Amino acid sequence: MSGSFSRRDFIKAATALIGGVIGVALGVPAIGYLVDPALRASAKEGWVPILKLEDVPVGKLIPFSFTRVQVNGWERTSTTFGGYVLRKSEDPKDMLILNSRCTHLGCTVNWKEDAQAFICPCHDAKFSKEGAVLDGPPPRPLDRFEEFRVNEAGVIELFFKAG
Amino acid sequence: MWKKVYDWIEERLGLKALYDNLLDRPEPKGNWWNTLGSASLFLFVIQGLTGIFLTVYYTPSPDHAYDSIQYIMNGVAFGWLIRGIHHWGASLMIIIVFVHMLRVFVTASFKYPRELTWLIGIGLLLLTLGMGFTGYLLPWHQMAYWATTVGTQIAGSVPFLGDFILKALRGGPDLSALTLQRFFAAHIWLLPAALAGLIGVHLYLIIKHGESHYPSRDE
Ligand code: HEM
Ligand code: FES
Numbered sequence: 001m002s003g004s005f006s007r008r009d010f011i012k013a014a015t016a017l018i019g020g021v022i023g024v025a026l027g028v029p030a031i032g033y034l035v036d037p038a039l040r041a042s043a044k045e046g047w048v049p050i051l052k053l054e055d056v057p058v059g060k061l062i063p064f065s066f067t068r069v070q071v072n073g074w075e076r077t078s079t080t081f082g083g084y085v086l087r088k089s090e091d092p093k094d095m096l097i098l099n100s101r102c103t104h105l106g107c108t109v110n111w112k113e114d115a116q117a118f119i120c121p122c123h124d125a126k127f128s129k130e131g132a133v134l135d136g137p138p139p140r141p142l143d144r145f146e147e148f149r150v151n152e153a154g155v156i157e158l159f160f161k162a163g
Numbered sequence: 164m165w166k167k168v169y170d171w172i173e174e175r176l177g178l179k180a181l182y183d184n185l186l187d188r189p190e191p192k193g194n195w196w197n198t199l200g201s202a203s204l205f206l207f208v209i210q211g212l213t214g215i216f217l218t219v220y221y222t223p224s225p226d227h228a229y230d231s232i233q234y235i236m237n238g239v240a241f242g243w244l245i246r247g248i249h250h251w252g253a254s255l256m257i258i259i260v261f262v263h264m265l266r267v268f269v270t271a272s273f274k275y276p277r278e279l280t281w282l283i284g285i286g287l288l289l290l291t292l293g294m295g296f297t298g299y300l301l302p303w304h305q306m307a308y309w310a311t312t313v314g315t316q317i318a319g320s321v322p323f324l325g326d327f328i329l330k331a332l333r334g335g336p337d338l339s340a341l342t343l344q345r346f347f348a349a350h351i352w353l354l355p356a357a358l359a360g361l362i363g364v365h366l367y368l369i370i371k372h373g374e375s376h377y378p379s380r381d382e
Contacts, residue, residue, distance in 0.1 A: 026248075029241035030216060036240040073220065073238060074230035 037073070047157045050097075051085055053150050058087045061111050061129065063100070068160065083145065084111060084118075085156065086129065097145040097158055098131050104138040118142065184370070191376030196270075199263035200369070203287075206256040207362065210294075211355065213249040221301070223347035225340050228303035253295055260291050272375040280368040283361050290358045297350035303343060311346070312338055 050064040065082035086096040100109050100118070107122035117134055118127040125136030132141050147159035173179055190197075220239060222231045235242035264284060267273055273281035300311040315338075319329030334341030 026212075029244050030212075032240040033216060033242060033245055034219060036242075039240075074222070074227050074234040 045159065045161050047149075048160045049151075049155045049157045051156050053092060053154045053156055056085050056087050056156070058090060061086050063111070066160075081160075082108060092150045095148065095156070096130060097148055097156075099143040099145060101143065102138060103133075103140050103142060104136070109142070188370065188373070190374055193374065193377075196266040197374065199259055199266060203256065203260045203263050204362065204366075206252055206259060207358065210249060210252050210256060213245050213252065214351065214355075216245045217249055218351060223301065223343050225303060225343055228301065228343060232302050253298060257291055257295055260288055264288060270375065270377065276372055277368070277375065280365060280372070283365050283368070286361050287358065287365060290354055290361065293354050294350060294358070297346040297354065300343065300346045301350065308338060311342065315342075 048066050048068075050066060051062060056062045061084045063082065063084050065080055067078050067080045069076055069078045082100045084098045084100060086098070088094045088096065098118075101107075102109050102120040102122065102125060104120065104123060104125055107120050109118040109120045109125070109127060111117075112119050115126070116129065118131070119125070120127075120136065120138075123137050125138045126134040127138070127142050128134055130141075131144065145158040145160075148156060150156055217235065220231055220235045220242070222228060232246070235246050237243075267281065267284065296311075296314060300307045315329055315332045318332055319325045321328055330336060332342075333339070334345050
């Protein structure tokens with residue numbers, strides 16, 4: 001071959017080209033592989049039945065709990081969630097559904113009849129019947145399940161979102 | 164502009180001397196058989212990279228090892244590709260390393276002054292086989308389990324020391340969680356580190372002595 005493009009140059013260019021092709025052909029899948037879990041939809045949202053409306057008298061706190069199973073790769077974790085339903089009047093829409101997970105660091109609060117408050121066993125937080133902070137370190141009132149409905153069978157269902 | 168940047172960096176790093184001596188060094192006339200060492204090196208690097216990626220999802224516990232591999236194959240984007248390369252690359256690497264050794268033997272390149280290169284090469288072959296042996300157990304399926312049972316049993320038939328070797332390999336008298344964990348440690352830390360070290364010396368010796376050349380008829 002004449003001119004300035006020598007055999008050495010050819011080998012160098014070919015090495016760079018083939019190396020680049022292999023690099024891209026492996027590099028792109030590798031990135032997909034690494035970030036894959038971030039691209040997947042997380043735990044399914046959905047309506048969860050909790051209690052029969054007729055079992056919840058007006059004005060009284062009634063506890064409930066439900067379990068969600070989440071599949072994480074090769075492992076399934078079931079998490080139990082709990083809370084209290086408080087009907088404020090006969091109107092089935094006039095209802096408060098509190099999450100019993102303490103807004104401080106996540107322990108489970110319990111309703112204490114004698115104290116007329118939710119007490120957290122971890123750092124002694126106190127919440128009112130409607131979830132307002134009465135005492136202790138929590139930064140905000142108890143969380144509420146805002147979306148709920150009563151289905152045709154008279155069962156209260158709440159809408160569960162992940163997180 | 165680029166030339167200026169290049170000159171600035173080169174003046175401080177001085178990599179050109181390394182490049183000239185390592186990659187642009189003169190070679191005797193050879194043929195494709197002389198590329199097998201580089202092919203072994205390439206496979207070692209590929210196995211290293213895909214292996215690192217596999218550890219992102221693989222878990223070396225008897226409860227989850229198998230499931231985690233199923234997950235890599237069916238649940239993760241391109242998991243089949245990464246595992247496939249590692250799986251087939253393992254067999255290919257053993258073959259290539261072995262053929263590389265055969266060519267060195269056939270061309271008698273193990274003679275003075277390359278005896279040490281050859282001896283280290285034997286270490287490399289054994290370590291490569293060790294990688295295959297330890298890696299084979301990791302999926303923790305029936306085939307892997309029984310292959311390792313048999314393999315460690317054979318190692319255990321050494322006179323006098325056999326029982327000790329068997330227990331040291333298995334981390335106890337039977338295959339257990341300890342076996343899986345120590346095979347994993349060997350497969351991703353101990354053996355690759357030893358391989359990398361020996362490959363370094365191997366390559367140093369090759370550059371130091373240059374490649375052996377095929378004798379001409381008058382020699
Ligand atoms: C992980 C495994 C190995 C790697 C990465 C490797 C790498 C290399 C490379 C890049 C070369 C340069 C020349 C060529 O490619 O032919 C070479 C040469 C050589 N290898 Fe290996 N090698 C490995 C295993 C072995 C084994 C198993 C033996 C023999 C027991 C061996 C003995 C030698 C010898 C004696 C030379 C010098 C050949 C000459 O100067 O013509 N190597 N090796
Ligand atoms: S977690 Fe409830 S008070 Fe700290």
